[in-house]
Amino acid sequence: MTFREAPGQFLDWLDTRSEVGFSNFLFIDQHFGSHPVLRRIFSLARQQGYRSLLLEKLDESSCGLLLEENEALSIRRPAFTGSEAIRLSFWRCAPWQPAEAESFIGYAICKTDSFSDSKPGRFVYEAVLTTARRKEQNNFVHCARIYDVQTQVGRQSVRGVLYAQQNDLTSVCAHVALRTALACLVPDADVTYAAMNRAIGVDHRSRRVGGGVGLSPPDLKAIIAQQGIACHELIHEPGHGLTLGTEFQRDLYGIIESGWPALVGFELGTPGSGQPSARHIVPIFGHSLNDDAWTPDAQRHYFGSQRSCFSSENWLSSYLLHDDNFGPYYCLPRHFLGRDQFRIMLGLKPHVTALNAHDAEAVGLEYMRWITQQIPATGCDWYDRFSIFSQAGLLVLRTLLVGRESYIEHLNQVASWNGTQIEGERIGRLRGMLPERFWMVEASAPELFAASRRKFGEILVCASSGLPQPLNLDLMIAVRLPGILLLRDSARVSSFQTRLDWHTPILVRDPA
C-alpha cells in the first residue's frame, strides 16, 4: 500500500491562516528541523490560499511501501533503527469544515530515519501539489497526473506532477528524477525505488548507491526501458570529443511540447577549473511562454543568426522542473543551462519514434520550401502569405507528436474567423491514410503565433520510418494549408482544394 492509500493515524488539523498568527517558518523550525524543502512546499500551499494543515502518522503495518523502504535501508545502513513518516495535507478550508473537492491542494510525506551511529536523516519522500500557475498565466504542464489520497477526512484527488527527494542511501538524484518523469507516463503514475534498483542490480550489498555513488546513463536507460518507455537521448561531452552542434533546448522542447517529461543532466561547478566535477540531474515537465519575447527577432537581426525559420521554442520563457535539492515547481530560464554545463538529455516517450522532433521539424521545413517552389501562389490570400513567409525564411514552426484521432478531432474543430470549417469529405479522405501517430509540424508567422496562437496550417511527417539518404518525400504524409490539402501517394503528391482558406488555431493539449 502506498503512502497515499495508507490509513493514517490522526495527529492534528491546524488552522494555518496568517491572521491567526500561524507561521510556516516557526512550525517547520519547531517540528521538522527547519527543513528547506518543506519551507518551499508550505510556501506553495500558502500561495494557493491554504487555511489548514492535516497531520497524520503512517505506520509500517499499514503501509507496505514504508516497510519496503525501511527493509532496504536496514540492509544499506545496519545502524538504521527505525523511521517516522508523517503525511501532511494542505487544505483551503478551515479545520473541521466539510472538505470539498476544490479544497484539497495536495500532500507531502516527510520521512525521518534514525540511526544508532549518526544524526537522523529527514527528507520529503514524495509530494504532489496542484500547480499554482496555469495556462492563463502562460504556464503549460502537459503531463500532470491525478493522484487519489485517502485521508482521515475523506478521499481527495490532486492533479500535479509527483515530486521526490533522495535520501542518498537507497536513492540518489537520478532515482528521484526518474521517479518524477516515469510517474508522468506509467499506468500507476508512480514507480518504486525498489523496482528501479532491481532493474540495475542495486541490492545495497554488492552494489550500493549514495554517498557520492550514483547512476550511470546506461543505468538510467535500463530503468526507463524496464518500464516499457522509449527514450530520446542527447549527449554533449566535450571532454570526450562529443560536441553537440545544436542547442539541446530544441530537442528538449520537442519532448515537452509533445506532452512528455525529460531528464536533463548537467555538470556542477566551474568547467575547466581542474577540479573533479560532480553532476546532477533534474526532471523537466512543462514550460512557460512569453508572447512578447524580443529574442526571436533580436537573435536573427542583431546576433548574426542565419536561421531559415523560427522555432516556436524561441517564445519559451522558462522550463518547469522539480529539483530534489530545493523542492517542486521551479522555473528554469531558457538557456540558463548552456553548453558549459549541459551533458545529457533523456526525453521519455510512451511511443517509439524513428525520428525525433527536431529532425522532423527540419524535414518539415524542407518539404514546405519544396511546396512553395511547386505552388508559389494560389490566389488565396492566406496561402500566398504562407508562401511569402516560407520563401523569406520567416515561418514559425511548432512540432509535436500527435495521434490520428487527436488530429482528426483537431480538424473537426478548427475554423477560420468567419466560421468556415474544412469539409467532412476532405477529413474522411485524410483519415483513411493517416498512421496511428505522426509528427505534426505547424507553420505560422511570428505575429500570428505569438499573439493569437494561430497558424497557416501543418505538415504531417512520418514518425515510424528512419531518414532516407538522401532525403526524399517518403516521410511526407499530408499537408494542410489555407485553401489546399496535399496528400502523398506512391508516386506523387495530389492536391485538393478546401473551403477553409484562413489561418486556424494551433493544436492545444489539455494543460494542468
Next chain:
Amino acid sequence: MEIPFAFFQSRSILISRIFRSHSFSPAVTYATDQLTQSLQELTASRVQAAWVPPSAIPEGIPAESFQPSAEIERYLAERREHAAKAENVNVGIY
C-alpha cells in the same frame, strides 16, 4: 541651444554602422526586406481591377521533383554522425 541637424544625421549613421558592421545580419535584412516587398505586392495585386487568380492548382506533383537542399543534407549528416558517436560515450554519474 539648437542642436544642428547634422548631429542627428551623424548619430543615425553611426548607429546604423554599429548594427551593420558588428552584428546586423545582411541575410536577415534581405529576408525582411523581401518579405515586406512581397506582402506589398500581394496586397497591391488584389486591388487591381484586372487581377485574376493564378491558374488552377496542379492536381498532382511528381514526387521525384523533390530535391533536398545541401543545407538539409549537411544538417542531417551532422545529426547522424553525432548520434553514432554518442552510442560509444557513456560517461558521468548522476
